[in-house]
Amino acid sequence: MKNSTALRALFLQFLKFGCFTFGGGWSIVAQMKELYVDGKGHPDLPGRGNLSVEALLDLTSIGRSLPGTMIGNIAMFYGYHTMRPAGGPLWGILGGLACVLGMVLPPAAVLALITSFYTAFRDNLWAAAAMRGVRTAVVPIVLSALLGMLRGAFRYPPCLAVALLTFALYFLWNVSCVWLVVTGMACGLVICEFYERRPRYAHPA
Amino acid sequence: MPILLKLYWSFVKIGFTSFGGLSMIPLISSEMTSHGWMTAAEVSDIVAIAEMTPGPLGLNCATFAGMRTAWLPGAAAANLGVLTPTLTLCALAAVFFEHFRNSRRLAQIMTGVRPACVGMVAGVLISLSLVNYAGGGAASLPAIALGLLNLLLLVKFKVSIPKVLGLSALLGLLLFGVLGL
Numbered sequence: 479m480k481n482s483t484a485l486r487a488l489f490l491q492f493l494k495f496g497c498f499t500f501g502g503g504w505s506i507v508a509q510m511k512e513l514y515v516d517g518k519g520h521p522d523l524p525g526r527g528n529l530s531v532e533a534l535l536d537l538t539s540i541g542r543s544l545p546g547t548m549i550g551n552i553a554m555f556y557g558y559h560t561m562r563p564a565g566g567p568l569w570g571i572l573g574g575l576a577c578v579l580g581m582v583l584p585p586a587a588v589l590a591l592i593t594s595f596y597t598a599f600r601d602n603l604w605a606a607a608a609m610r611g612v613r614t615a616v617v618p619i620v621l622s623a624l625l626g627m628l629r630g631a632f633r634y635p636p637c638l639a640v641a642l643l644t645f646a647l648y649f650l651w652n653v654s655c656v657w658l659v660v661t662g663m664a665c666g667l668v669i670c671e672f673y674e675r676r677p678r679y680a681h682p683a
Numbered sequence: 684m685p686i687l688l689k690l691y692w693s694f695v696k697i698g699f700t701s702f703g704g705l706s707m708i709p710l711i712s713s714e715m716t717s718h719g720w721m722t723a724a725e726v727s728d729i730v731a732i733a734e735m736t737p738g739p740l741g742l743n744c745a746t747f748a749g750m751r752t753a754w755l756p757g758a759a760a761a762n763l764g765v766l767t768p769t770l771t772l773c774a775l776a777a778v779f780f781e782h783f784r785n786s787r788r789l790a791q792i793m794t795g796v797r798p799a800c801v802g803m804v805a806g807v808l809i810s811l812s813l814v815n816y817a818g819g820g821a822a823s824l825p826a827i828a829l830g831l832l833n834l835l836l837l838v839k840f841k842v843s844i845p846k847v848l849g850l851s852a853l854l855g856l857l858l859f860g861v862l863g864l
Contacts, residue, residue: 546768585738611855644802666795
C-alpha cells in the first residue's frame, strides 16, 4: 500500500465529512464514529483507518481542550494517528494536513459564495426584513450554548469568581479577550494547585 | 501593516483564544468591529450564517471577513490564521500525544479557561442583545417577542438551530416586511 494513495484517501474522505459539518463540530465526530469505529473504514488507509471508541474519545477530548477550531484539531490528530504507523512522524504530519485541508475546503467554498451574494442580498428590502428576523434568533442560540457551557465550568468555588471577573473586565472595561483567556489559564493553575493539595478535594469526581 | 497580514494576525489571536464552539464570539466581535471589517449587526448575521452552513464558526467568520476585506487572498489569509493553532500546537500535541492524554497541567488550565469563557460569552450576549433588539436606538417589541419565542423553541422544545433560523426568517419577513413593524 502506497502512502501517497492513503493521503489522497484521507483528503477525499475529509472533504466529504467537511460538506456535512452543520452546527458545530459534533457531526464530524459522529461521521467518524460511523465509518472508522462502527464501520469498515477505508481500504486505502493503513489498518483501514479503524479506531477504537476510546481512541476517538481521546482525540475528541484533547481536540476540545486545545485552542483553535475543534474539528480542525480532531482532523489533525486523526490524520497523524492513521499515517504515523505506516511511515513515521513526517507522514503522520502530512496525513494530518491532508485531513485539515479536506475538511476546510467545503465550508470555505460555501461561505465564499454566500459572502459574494451577501451585500446585494442585504440591500434588498425583503431580505433585510428576513435578516432582522434571523438576528432575533442569534442571542437565544448563544444563550443556549452558554447554558451548555455552564456544565462543568465551575469545578471549584473560585471558578465562579473567575467568570464574574472576566465578565466585568470584558463588558465594563473592554479588556482584550486574549488577556482574559491568559488570566483564566493562570487562575486555573493557581486554583487547582490550591485545591488539589487539600485532601478533601484531592480527587474531584 | 499590509491588509493580508492584519487579517492573518487578527485570526491568529482569535484561533489561539478560542476553546470550542461559540467561545470565540467575544473576540471575533471585538476584532471585527474595531478594524471596521464588520458592523455589530453583521457579526450577528455571520453567527446566523455560520449556523446554517457547514463548517465551524471560526472558519466561516474567517472566510466572510477575509472575502469582504481582500477577496479570496483575504479569505485564505484569515483561514490560515484561525487554523494556526491546529497547524502548530495541535500538530505538536499529535506527535507527543501520550504526554497530552493524561496531562494534569492541561486539565488545570482548562479549569480556569472554562469559567473565563462563560464570563466573556455572557458579556458579548448583552452587547448582541442591544444590537439585535434595539437596533435603531429604541427597543423593538416585535423583535423581543420573536427572540423570546426562539429561546423557548431552542431551550424548551429542543427544535434544531437551522429550523429555528428558517422560522425566524419567515416571521421576520411577515413582521418587518409585510406588516412594516
